[in-house]
Amino acid sequence: MTFKSGFVSIIGKPNVGKSTLLNILTKEKVAITSKKPQTTRNTIKSVVTTDDCQIIFMDTPGIHKPRNELGKYMVGKAEDSIKEVDAVLFVVEVLNKKLTTIELNIVEILKKLKVPKILIINKIDLVKNKEEILIMIDEYNKLMDYDYVIPVSAINEEGLNQVMESVKNILPEGPKYFPDDTLTDQPEKQIMAEVIREKSFNLLSDEIPYGIGVEIISFKDEKEGEILSIQANLYCEKNSHKGIIIGKKGSMLKSIGTEARKEMENLMGTKVYLELWVKVKIDWRNNKNMLKNLGYN
Ligand code: GDP
Ligand code: MG
Numbered sequence: 001m002t003f004k005s006g007f008v009s010i011i012g013k014p015n016v017g018k019s020t021l022l023n024i025l026t027k028e029k030v031a032i033t034s035k036k037p038q039t040t041r042n043t044i045k046s047v048v049t050t051d052d053c054q055i056i057f058m059d060t061p062g063i064h065k066p067r068n069e070l071g072k073y074m075v076g077k078a079e080d081s082i083k084e085v086d087a088v089l090f091v092v093e094v095l096n097k098k099l100t101t102i103e104l105n106i107v108e109i110l111k112k113l114k115v116p117k118i119l120i121i122n123k124i125d126l127v128k129n130k131e132e133i134l135i136m137i138d139e140y141n142k143l144m145d146y147d148y149v150i151p152v153s154a155i156n157e158e159g160l161n162q163v164m165e166s167v168k169n170i171l172p173e174g175p176k177y178f179p180d181d182t183l184t185d186q187p188e189k190q191i192m193a194e195v196i197r198e199k200s201f202n203l204l205s206d207e208i209p210y211g212i213g214v215e216i217i218s219f220k221d222e223k224e225g226e227i228l229s230i231q232a233n234l235y236c237e238k239n240s241h242k243g244i245i246i247g248k249k250g251s252m253l254k255s256i257g258t259e260a261r262k263e264m265e266n267l268m269g270t271k272v273y274l275e276l277w278v279k280v281k282i283d284w285r286n287n288k289n290m291l292k293n294l295g296y297n
Pocket of ligand 1: 126153154155
């Protein structure tokens with residue numbers, strides 16, 4: 001039996017459902033999903049291993065116009081990550097009738113790549129008239145050929161077997177890069193930081209859209225592995241933001257902590273003791289040293 005393997009990049013505009021798709025394909029919550037775009041700041045790899053194949057998925061931050069250092073970092077990551085892969089999944093959503101400049105840019109980047117490409121049209125659960133899907137496929141096919149075009153609904157888990165089969169078909173013969181039980185090669189610490197960030201995004205209003213950075217300052221086992229003790233700093237950009245994040249009598253910070261702790265306990269399979277502090281660091285998103293400290297290097 002030949003063994004196939006390879007790195008597969010998931011690329012597409014923010015909010016089209018890349019993280020949702022990745023989570024379901026790998027059946028583990030490793031990438032962060034949110035109603036607000038741009039929450040996936042690092043390229044998180046997750047690994048699916050079967051008898052005859054191993055797929056390493058990479059969730060790329062959305063390609064967009066950079067507005068600050070963090071934005072530049074994210075675009076750079078996205079472009080770097082697709083240069084070295086064995087296949088690309090280009091995810092678009094069926095609600096976008098016309099291609100925007102973002103999709104056109106991605107098409108231009110993809111045209112230059114020699115690797116197999118799969119176009120995934122997501123959120124088909126949202127259209128009543130299936131004809132719209134065909135019209136959309138036409139629009140994309142006019143610009144470039146794809147190895148496969150697959151309409152899916154990530155949320156309803158529709159079409160996902162086809163995605164897996166197609167990926168398997170186009171991957172080259174290759175080695176098992178990671179041990180069987182590997183789900184992700186991201187350090188646990190980084191994933192815990194992403195969980196805290198996700199919960200803050202979900203619970204806070206749009207007043208603090210992308211201004212939160214999470215730094216894990218301590219991460220250790222206690223009571224012979226029965227308890228995982230985590231301490232983290234939440235960085236925001238303004239004093240007024242600090243107040244909002246802490247909330248009335250600390251209620252917001254408490255909610256963020258509770259939600260994050262529950263998810264961490266699920267992910268780690270142990271009790272988690274979590275402590276959070278809120279700190280103001282003016283303009284941290286434009287501070288290269290600060291970004292480095294938070295793991296964006
Ligand atoms: P990303 O920014 O591309 O990674 O997008 P996310 O995976 O974070 O998803 C953005 C939003 O789209 C979330 O609210 C998801 O629940 C939603 N979403 C993802 N896939 C589907 C789908 O198949 N159908 C519908 N209706 N919503 C979806
Ligand atoms: Mg995402």
